[in-house]
Amino acid sequence: MGFYDYSVTTAKGEDFSMDNYKGKVVLVVNTATGCGFTPHYKDIEEMYEKFHDQGFEVLDIPCNQFAGQTPGTDEEIHEFCTLHYNTKFPQMKKSEVNGENQLPLYKFLKEQKGFEGFGKGPSALAMSVMLKKIDKDYKNNPDIKWNFTKFVVDRNGEVVARFEPTEKMDNVAACVEKLI
Numbered sequence: 001m002g003f004y005d006y007s008v009t010t011a012k013g014e015d016f017s018m019d020n021y022k023g024k025v026v027l028v029v030n031t032a033t034g035c036g037f038t039p040h041y042k043d044i045e046e047m048y049e050k051f052h053d054q055g056f057e058v059l060d061i062p063c064n065q066f067a068g069q070t071p072g073t074d075e076e077i078h079e080f081c082t083l084h085y086n087t088k089f090p091q092m093k094k095s096e097v098n099g100e101n102q103l104p105l106y107k108f109l110k111e112q113k114g115f116e117g118f119g120k121g122p123s124a125l126a127m128s129v130m131l132k133k134i135d136k137d138y139k140n141n142p143d144i145k146w147n148f149t150k151f152v153v154d155r156n157g158e159v160v161a162r163f164e165p166t167e168k169m170d171n172v173a174a175c176v177e178k179l180i
Helices: 039-052 074-085 104-112 122-134 167-179
Strands: 007-011 015-017 025-031 056-062 150-153 159-163
Touching: 015 167, 025 039, 025 074, 025 104, 039 056, 039 074, 039 167, 056 074, 150 167, 159 167
Parallel strands: 025 056
Antiparallel strands: 007 015, 025 150, 150 159
């Protein structure tokens, strides 16, 4: 199966097929409303506004699996995002990205691009220290480590990059721009 064979559920409970994204560049991101990385919404919205007319889409999957940082309902999440970050891209139904109840799409994404580290810098070091306490083997599995992990899918449905939340958003935007 490929990217276009999967679907997710919208915040309104409707099935949404990745087939809708054929020929587009897609940023798939698991989000949270109460996380230190929540300001990434600002940069993601800026990318959306800059590249949307050129075939760029954002697949926003709110997730409450990381320290309970997305406690609200789908409606509350949408309200938060539009109020604080003026987001125009849709949020999907809050879902799990790891474990027994993970979205099949996320199983696929992680099979395509596993975890390669947090990079360098203070936030990367902080994430490594925190994750060692949660999962001593975190470096050796493809699981999503935290909120705002991003996957970039090209116009052919190929998963071309995975960015951990510690990655500079400029690097994510540069990857997207190359594919536009």
